[in-house]
Amino acid sequence: MPAKKPTAEDQTNESSLGGAIDAIMAAVEQEEGAMTDKKRRIVEAAIHCFAENGYAATATNTIARRAGVAEGTIFRHFETKKDLLIRLVRPLFSPSLLPLVAKELRTETERADGDLRTLMCTILANRLAFADRFAPLVRILIQEMRFHAELREAVAENFPVGLQIAADTVLKPYIASGQIRAVEPALFLRSVISLLVGYYVIRTEVLPAQEWDDEAEIGRIVDLMLDGLRPR
Amino acid sequence: MPAKKPTAEDQTNESSLGGAIDAIMAAVEQEEGAMTDKKRRIVEAAIHCFAENGYAATATNTIARRAGVAEGTIFRHFETKKDLLIRLVRPLFSPSLLPLVAKELRTETERADGDLRTLMCTILANRLAFADRFAPLVRILIQEMRFHAELREAVAENFPVGLQIAADTVLKPYIASGQIRAVEPALFLRSVISLLVGYYVIRTEVLPAQEWDDEAEIGRIVDLMLDGLRPR
Amino acid sequence: MPAKKPTAEDQTNESSLGGAIDAIMAAVEQEEGAMTDKKRRIVEAAIHCFAENGYAATATNTIARRAGVAEGTIFRHFETKKDLLIRLVRPLFSPSLLPLVAKELRTETERADGDLRTLMCTILANRLAFADRFAPLVRILIQEMRFHAELREAVAENFPVGLQIAADTVLKPYIASGQIRAVEPALFLRSVISLLVGYYVIRTEVLPAQEWDDEAEIGRIVDLMLDGLRPR
Amino acid sequence: MPAKKPTAEDQTNESSLGGAIDAIMAAVEQEEGAMTDKKRRIVEAAIHCFAENGYAATATNTIARRAGVAEGTIFRHFETKKDLLIRLVRPLFSPSLLPLVAKELRTETERADGDLRTLMCTILANRLAFADRFAPLVRILIQEMRFHAELREAVAENFPVGLQIAADTVLKPYIASGQIRAVEPALFLRSVISLLVGYYVIRTEVLPAQEWDDEAEIGRIVDLMLDGLRPR
DNA sequence: CATGAATGAGAATTCATTCAT
DNA sequence: TATGAATGAATTCTCATTCAT
Numbered sequence: 001m002p003a004k005k006p007t008a009e010d011q012t013n014e015s016s017l018g019g020a021i022d023a024i025m026a027a028v029e030q031e032e033g034a035m036t037d038k039k040r041r042i043v044e045a046a047i048h049c050f051a052e053n054g055y056a057a058t059a060t061n062t063i064a065r066r067a068g069v070a071e072g073t074i075f076r077h078f079e080t081k082k083d084l085l086i087r088l089v090r091p092l093f094s095p096s097l098l099p100l101v102a103k104e105l106r107t108e109t110e111r112a113d114g115d116l117r118t119l120m121c122t123i124l125a126n127r128l129a130f131a132d133r134f135a136p137l138v139r140i141l142i143q144e145m146r147f148h149a150e151l152r153e154a155v156a157e158n159f160p161v162g163l164q165i166a167a168d169t170v171l172k173p174y175i176a177s178g179q180i181r182a183v184e185p186a187l188f189l190r191s192v193i194s195l196l197v198g199y200y201v202i203r204t205e206v207l208p209a210q211e212w213d214d215e216a217e218i219g220r221i222v223d224l225m226l227d228g229l230r231p232r
Numbered sequence: 233m234p235a236k237k238p239t240a241e242d243q244t245n246e247s248s249l250g251g252a253i254d255a256i257m258a259a260v261e262q263e264e265g266a267m268t269d270k271k272r273r274i275v276e277a278a279i280h281c282f283a284e285n286g287y288a289a290t291a292t293n294t295i296a297r298r299a300g301v302a303e304g305t306i307f308r309h310f311e312t313k314k315d316l317l318i319r320l321v322r323p324l325f326s327p328s329l330l331p332l333v334a335k336e337l338r339t340e341t342e343r344a345d346g347d348l349r350t351l352m353c354t355i356l357a358n359r360l361a362f363a364d365r366f367a368p369l370v371r372i373l374i375q376e377m378r379f380h381a382e383l384r385e386a387v388a389e390n391f392p393v394g395l396q397i398a399a400d401t402v403l404k405p406y407i408a409s410g411q412i413r414a415v416e417p418a419l420f421l422r423s424v425i426s427l428l429v430g431y432y433v434i435r436t437e438v439l440p441a442q443e444w445d446d447e448a449e450i451g452r453i454v455d456l457m458l459d460g461l462r463p464r
Numbered sequence: 465m466p467a468k469k470p471t472a473e474d475q476t477n478e479s480s481l482g483g484a485i486d487a488i489m490a491a492v493e494q495e496e497g498a499m500t501d502k503k504r505r506i507v508e509a510a511i512h513c514f515a516e517n518g519y520a521a522t523a524t525n526t527i528a529r530r531a532g533v534a535e536g537t538i539f540r541h542f543e544t545k546k547d548l549l550i551r552l553v554r555p556l557f558s559p560s561l562l563p564l565v566a567k568e569l570r571t572e573t574e575r576a577d578g579d580l581r582t583l584m585c586t587i588l589a590n591r592l593a594f595a596d597r598f599a600p601l602v603r604i605l606i607q608e609m610r611f612h613a614e615l616r617e618a619v620a621e622n623f624p625v626g627l628q629i630a631a632d633t634v635l636k637p638y639i640a641s642g643q644i645r646a647v648e649p650a651l652f653l654r655s656v657i658s659l660l661v662g663y664y665v666i667r668t669e670v671l672p673a674q675e676w677d678d679e680a681e682i683g684r685i686v687d688l689m690l691d692g693l694r695p696r
Numbered sequence: 697m698p699a700k701k702p703t704a705e706d707q708t709n710e711s712s713l714g715g716a717i718d719a720i721m722a723a724v725e726q727e728e729g730a731m732t733d734k735k736r737r738i739v740e741a742a743i744h745c746f747a748e749n750g751y752a753a754t755a756t757n758t759i760a761r762r763a764g765v766a767e768g769t770i771f772r773h774f775e776t777k778k779d780l781l782i783r784l785v786r787p788l789f790s791p792s793l794l795p796l797v798a799k800e801l802r803t804e805t806e807r808a809d810g811d812l813r814t815l816m817c818t819i820l821a822n823r824l825a826f827a828d829r830f831a832p833l834v835r836i837l838i839q840e841m842r843f844h845a846e847l848r849e850a851v852a853e854n855f856p857v858g859l860q861i862a863a864d865t866v867l868k869p870y871i872a873s874g875q876i877r878a879v880e881p882a883l884f885l886r887s888v889i890s891l892l893v894g895y896y897v898i899r900t901e902v903l904p905a906q907e908w909d910d911e912a913e914i915g916r917i918v919d920l921m922l923d924g925l926r927p928r
Numbered sequence: 929c930a931t932g933a934a935t936g937a938g939a940a941t942t943c944a945t946t947c948a949t
Numbered sequence: 950t951a952t953g954a955a956t957g958a959a960t961t962c963t964c965a966t967t968c969a970t
Contacts, residue, residue: 198426662890692924
């Protein structure tokens with residue numbers, strides 16, 4: 001018995017991904033169709049490994065061990081290692097995901113009932129929740145985008161759509177009603193995203209040990225965006 | 233050596249590092265001491281390769297070929313591939329670099345002569361120039377930080393110092409004089425950095441093909457920061 | 465599988481291990497469990513190479529070529545080159561081997577029926593046969609012991625047991641019956657082993673070209689041991 | 697300053713060779729002629745390293761560091777690594793060494809004045825002293841002989857001479873005078889050497905921690921040789 | 929579907945040796 | 950004589966992928 005037979009035990013369930021994995025697996029399943037148990041475990045393990053060590057530094061052998069399957073099994077389900085990467089990230093651009101976000105946005109807008117501050121807080125909070133839910137996938141996407149044209153293209157295709165939706169839904173009505181100055185939509189979006197991403201990175205990567213009160217922090221960010229640094 | 237704004241051309245041809253490399257090499261040389269010609273070429277090639285393809289996906293053999301040296305020569309100068317990575321990035325935390333930035337900040341503050349908007353624009357412009365000058369190193373640092381504890385530690389050690397300097401030099405005097413509302417320094421810094429980084433990424437990574445007018449964009453960012461979205 | 469006396473011919477042609485290899489492979493198989501054909505061939509080739517050129521001077525690539533397998537295959541079955549070495553030598557300390565020797569000793573003792581000379585001749589002859597049978601492994605063990613703590617430990621663990629058995633089975637009864645002077649067991653054992661090893665080395669390493677009559681030589685050694693140099 | 701400059705400090709003077717090194721260096725010097733300080737240190741370091749880790753596992757770089765010289769310096773004094781090995785061991789076969797031993801033997805014989813036991817004890821004690829004095833060289837010789845034809849040839853050329861001397865000086869006269877039975881010289885020599893080597897190995901390699909009383913042990917060995925195991 | 933032994937190209941690293949200074 | 954940077958072939962080990970079972 002030369003090579004140790006991998007077992008499910010080998011899966012180090014240190015689950016640094018938190019409950020996120022369930023939402024992700026659901027999204028992946030929607031893309032991939034029905035999955036056998038082994039395939040599901042491969043996907044899960046690959047997300048773990050890619051997110052933690054990066055694509056290039058992850059051996060298929062490592063994924064197999066973590067998934068508790070034979071190395072060959074991976075290649076029964078995914079043509080190549082790269083194919084695995086791409087199909088993992090794909091759900092992020094699922095046609096069912098972006099419209100969902102758009103719909104959420106619209107609902108939030110209606111609920112806020114014209115109160116700009118409430119609206120922005122809700123939007124940011126929801127985006128933050130989304131990021132948390134898909135954190136490992138997003139992390140993989142961001143890490144690997146630079147090195148894989150396929151991923152870049154997927155982003156390029158889908159991102160503008162999201163921006164347009166956001167601009168149309170949020171920005172225009174409020175500029176029209178005079179509650180927001182006439183800023184460029186691109187600047188507005190970039191700024192909101194930058195501030196949110198900045199907070200997200202600090203919270204999860206730079207100072208994860210610290211206690212964070214998302215609601216309060218988002219409130220401060222929104223206030224800064226709305227009122228600026230200068231005293232009124 | 234003035235910062236050279238990267239353009240789309242740089243993305244495609246072989247030397248995407250542009251003139252930046254000279255400033256970097258000078259900084260590296262200050263850390264490493266006198267370098268033989270071959271060692272210099274190894275450093276240069278490694279920066280290129282790591283920045284373009286990532287650390288894990290770069291073979292030492294590739295670096296050697298690009299540097300025009302034998303593969304063994306790399307290991308005469310750097311104990312391991314990882315050692316090479318770490319010593320490349322080190323100049324970013326050079327004791328001669330951070331104080332320099334601090335000094336620049338002070339000079340800028342004095343020059344602005346109390347005009348907040350001018351000051352912030354100058355600061356952002358200078359930071360942007362710095363990023364451009366050390367772009368490849370910064371890119372390597374950001375890409376690899378997640379995977380190498382040594383890099384994270386170096387950042388953790390040096391970053392807070394920079395923040396403190398910024399807070400003391402810029403924020404406090406202006407809050408004292410009533411030109412800035414009493415916001416938390418952490419929030420202020422995070423926001424400024426987020427907005428600047430967001431712009432930098434968009435400009436160099438997401439839409440490098442577009443023409444960017446740094447001065448104007450920085451002006452808009454500063455206005456947003458100072459006045460907020462709401463009409464005054 | 466009777467011991468085959470090595471001759472000068474064996475020294476020069478490729479398979480200097482002669483028929484010994486079969487007995488060895490059986491012992492290795494008992495330790496390693498069922499082995500694939502390729503693994504068996506790796507073991508065989510490694511024994512050959514290590515015995516002939518030493519561990520440090522043997523390239524895994526050489527072993528692979530001799531075994532007719534890909535180099536990678538070696539590392540599928542053995543974690544490192546050193547692991548291969550240690551697992552090769554292990555059968556020499558197999559729990560199934562030492563008791564076997566002890567049992568042989570007892571049988572020999574009984575058969576000799578009190579005749580000391582016959583007994584000692586039988587014992588030496590059997591030990592010589594054992595050495596011949598496992599010659600390559602023994603050679604590897606002796607050559608590499610100095611450089612690998614793991615091997616030394618294995619010897620240190622197992623050797624004393626063998627000595628004790630020998631002392632209890634052979635020496636004590638004969639001292640008790642007055643056929644042997646009251647010598648220290650340690651001295652006795654060391655002497656017998658030294659004389660036998662000395663003969664073995666001369667026969668196989670120093671003067672392998674010469675014809676050796678094992679039975680007669682052992683007789684002379686035993687006579688010397690029993691009667692000494694002085695005329696009686 | 698990429699590579700650390702080796703200094704004399706790097707010589708780990710844990711001197712496992714004991715005072716032996718002086719006698720050896722004198723012998724080497726007689727072979728090599730006058731030596732520069734650096735060359736002497738190379739020789740010393742090489743003896744250390746080869747004895748401790750074996751020839752194949754010792755890097756010239758390691759020798760250089762231990763000697764506190766540049767790697768290139770080794771090749772100024774010795775054509776190749778193998779040349780270094782061979783010239784190190786050569787003093788063991790120095791024309792000045794073997795006759796010396798022969799002369800010692802004759803002196804010992806005369807002094808013993810016919811008393812066989814005294815003579816043999818003296819001889820063994822002297823041989824043991826010799827082994828101790830040249831231990832590292834002897835160790836290297838024994839370890840590497842199997843792998844280097846040059847060494848084997850040197851042994852083959854010189855060993856028989858020593859045997860002949862021993863036989864003529866010690867054995868023949870005592871057989872003639874009836875103090876020793878008419879045993880084969882070869883058997884006699886082999887036995888004495890085996891017993892002595894056996895003791896030496898046990899004392900220095902197997903149980904070096906134990907306290908050894910050379911004189912007493914040699915006495916026991918000689919008694920065993922002379923009187924045998926059977927009671928008289 | 930699943931396995932896991934086998935592959936061989938390629939990875940990082942080592943090392944004896946050369947050579948300009 | 951001494952240096953140490955440079956070399957490039959060789960070495961140990963890794964890894965994505967294939968394929969017979």
